[in-house]
Amino acid sequence: MGNFLFGPFTDNEFLRQSLYAGILVSAICAVAGTFVVLRGLAFAGDALAHGVVPGVAAALLFGFSGVLGAAIGAGVMMSGVSVVTRRYRLSGDTAIGLLFVGMLALGVIIQSRSSSFAGDLTNILFGEVLGVSNSDLMWQLIALVAVCAVAWFCRRPFLLLSVDDGLTETSGFSVKKYHNIMLAMVALTVVASFQTVGTLLVLGLLIAPAATGALFARRIGIMMVVATIVGIFSTYVGLLVSYHANVAAGASIVFCSVLVFTACAVVVEVQRWQAHRKDIHHDHDQPHVHGHVHVS
Amino acid sequence: MSSPRRSFLIASATALLVAVSACSSDSSSTSESGTATTLDTTAPMNVVVTYSAIGDVVSRLVGDAATVTVLIPNGQDQHDFEPSAKDVETINNASLVVSNGLDLEEGLEDSLLQAAKSGVPMFHIADHVTLLDAAEKEEGHEGEDDHGHGTEDPHVWLDPETLAESIPALGKALQLATGKDFAAEATAVVGELKALSAKVREIMTTVDECKLVTGHDSLGYFATRYGCTVVGAVIPGFSTAAEASAGSLADLKVVAQENGVKAIFTELGTPADVVDQIAKEVGVDVVELSTHVLPENGGYDDMMTQLATAIAGGLS
Numbered sequence: 001m002g003n004f005l006f007g008p009f010t011d012n013e014f015l016r017q018s019l020y021a022g023i024l025v026s027a028i029c030a031v032a033g034t035f036v037v038l039r040g041l042a043f044a045g046d047a048l049a050h051g052v053v054p055g056v057a058a059a060l061l062f063g064f065s066g067v068l069g070a071a072i073g074a075g076v077m078m079s080g081v082s083v084v085t086r087r088y089r090l091s092g093d094t095a096i097g098l099l100f101v102g103m104l105a106l107g108v109i110i111q112s113r114s115s116s117f118a119g120d121l122t123n124i125l126f127g128e129v130l131g132v133s134n135s136d137l138m139w140q141l142i143a144l145v146a147v148c149a150v151a152w153f154c155r156r157p158f159l160l161l162s163v164d165d166g167l168t169e170t171s172g173f174s175v176k177k178y179h180n181i182m183l184a185m186v187a188l189t190v191v192a193s194f195q196t197v198g199t200l201l202v203l204g205l206l207i208a209p210a211a212t213g214a215l216f217a218r219r220i221g222i223m224m225v226v227a228t229i230v231g232i233f234s235t236y237v238g239l240l241v242s243y244h245a246n247v248a249a250g251a252s253i254v255f256c257s258v259l260v261f262t263a264c265a266v267v268v269e270v271q272r273w274q275a276h277r278k279d280i281h282h283d284h285d286q287p288h289v290h291g292h293v294h295v296s
Numbered sequence: 297m298s299s300p301r302r303s304f305l306i307a308s309a310t311a312l313l314v315a316v317s318a319c320s321s322d323s324s325s326t327s328e329s330g331t332a333t334t335l336d337t338t339a340p341m342n343v344v345v346t347y348s349a350i351g352d353v354v355s356r357l358v359g360d361a362a363t364v365t366v367l368i369p370n371g372q373d374q375h376d377f378e379p380s381a382k383d384v385e386t387i388n389n390a391s392l393v394v395s396n397g398l399d400l401e402e403g404l405e406d407s408l409l410q411a412a413k414s415g416v417p418m419f420h421i422a423d424h425v426t427l428l429d430a431a432e433k434e435e436g437h438e439g440e441d442d443h444g445h446g447t448e449d450p451h452v453w454l455d456p457e458t459l460a461e462s463i464p465a466l467g468k469a470l471q472l473a474t475g476k477d478f479a480a481e482a483t484a485v486v487g488e489l490k491a492l493s494a495k496v497r498e499i500m501t502t503v504d505e506c507k508l509v510t511g512h513d514s515l516g517y518f519a520t521r522y523g524c525t526v527v528g529a530v531i532p533g534f535s536t537a538a539e540a541s542a543g544s545l546a547d548l549k550v551v552a553q554e555n556g557v558k559a560i561f562t563e564l565g566t567p568a569d570v571v572d573q574i575a576k577e578v579g580v581d582v583v584e585l586s587t588h589v590l591p592e593n594g595g596y597d598d599m600m601t602q603l604a605t606a607i608a609g610g611l612s
Contacts, residue, residue: 008546012546017573112378113369122537126539131568131569131571132569133573246543248541
């Protein structure tokens with residue numbers, strides 16, 4: 001049993017590297033994802049994840065760093081969304097949707113004519129979680145520190161933004177400024193994570209663990225801790241499944257995180273239902289007693 | 297319609313046309329010895345070849361009798377290529393389309409099928425050679441590798457002698473399409489391919505023990521011809537479209553260590569970061585092979601001799 005659970009990791013250094021990267025990415029995604037879930041930025045997060053695709057494709061085509069390409073792509077996406085919403089009075093999700101498909105299509109176009117050895121679209125979309133180098137880990141560690149720092153210093157305005165924009169303004173924080181900082185934090189998360197889980201799957205790790213945290217916890221700090229644990233657990237189980245069942249690793253990790261959310265949601269639902277039933281019994285008993293009293 | 301508005305429309309239409317023609321001028325490339333880059337309605341015969349390696353061989357066979365157009369730009373992965381609208385037009389206007397077959401050109405499959413239905417003559421190289429099927433060459437493999445596309449290996453061009461088997465039939469297909477007799481040219485090309493094979497064999501004799509770990513399962517024909525064994529592949533399958541799993545990579549690592557392989561060979565479409573980690577753990581070098589594309593300024597012969605040299609170099 002121990003061999004089944006831990007053997008793959010003790011025998012294979014590449015899998016240990018994957019696990020380390022998974023732990024770092026889970027922690028980054030837990031911090032950023034909690035605010036994404038609370039403020040309802042899932043679609044914007046998805047758009048940022050796909051916004052990096054043309055940047056990465058161009059990086060592969062012209063031979064500069066993929067991380068730099070991703071950062072440029074995310075930057076273009078963010079400023080594009082804010083310009084379209086401000087100038088044309090279109091709702092945020094229309095602007096996001098427009099740029100999202102536009103950037104993704106541009107990425108595919110660039111990639112379709114590139115002849116780079118590493119320029120595989122599948123690698124960009126699904127990541128290379130089984131090929132994590134030490135320098136990847138170092139960058140992810142730096143990103144984790146940066147994301148935590150941003151979340152810590154902006155914790156008051158971020159918390160207020162998660163509740164209500166009006167409340168944020170009356171408390172003396174600029175909604176626009178802190179909204180953009182929050183988006184930048186999500187962008188940083190995407191850039192740090194896409195090499196491991198891919199742009200298509202990064203959203204899974206951003207949303208599912210944080211949503212699970214939101215099911216159980218009321219306090220943001222605890223939500224983040226739950227999200228981190230769910231993320232790490234999903235990474236571990238996903239890699240194990242990829243090992244024993246011979247299936248794609250990145251997708252297994254993300255699928256596992258969504259399964260964990262579903263299982264937890266069911267548990268919460270059942271608890272709620274039981275509590276509700278207790279209430280009904282209570283309510284039911286009362287009038288019955290009353291009725292009885294009444295009749296007699 | 298007011299006149300400034302009309303001139304604006306005309307200007308933008310012109311700009312669009314210019315842009316479209318600028319885009320298309322480099323989208324269809326020819327092989328080294330091809331004679332024309334773009335489809336011309338006055339050109340009587342146009343033989344369309346799906347990828348560059350066989351494009352070069354077909355050009356030698358065709359000579360000046362027709363133009364040869366290669367669809368998949370040299371340098372792109374045949375397994376991944378998606379045709380542009382212009383490419384589909386080129387296919388539909390072809391006198392003959394020469395493709396590899398066996399699902400190698402996955403993204404072109406539908407366009408080729410439609411063209412065949414509308415009467416464009418097709419020639420599939422793989423229909424005219426002795427195929428290796430998966431069972432024959434799976435001895436060294438562990439587990440059931442069903443990730444590939446078919447059960448038959450499409451990488452027939454990686455052995456010149458296998459490719460040579462298709463040349464006489466290709467000559468006949470060309471004769472049907474163009475009306476010219478290609479029997480003499482076919483004999484000459486078969487002779488050239490046999491000579492090339494001898495050259496490759498000579499390079500490979502310098503290798504004591506030829507055990508190969510490749511990017512995907514592409515070197516089956518090469519291995520069978522020149523006495524090598526393919527012990528494993530990073531992407532277990534005949535296509536680069538499949539994905540490596542943690543389990544398949546762990547197996548590969550064990551197989552590579554047990555067989556004492558001296559290098560891991562990567563190709564177009566091999567996940568580079570993954571290979572780096574595996575090679576590091578096995579303690580061998582990563583050697584890049586050009587199995588699916590022609591070298592710069594080189595033809596099919598250069599591709600094959602460079603391939604053999606790279607393999608021999610990696611294993612010494």
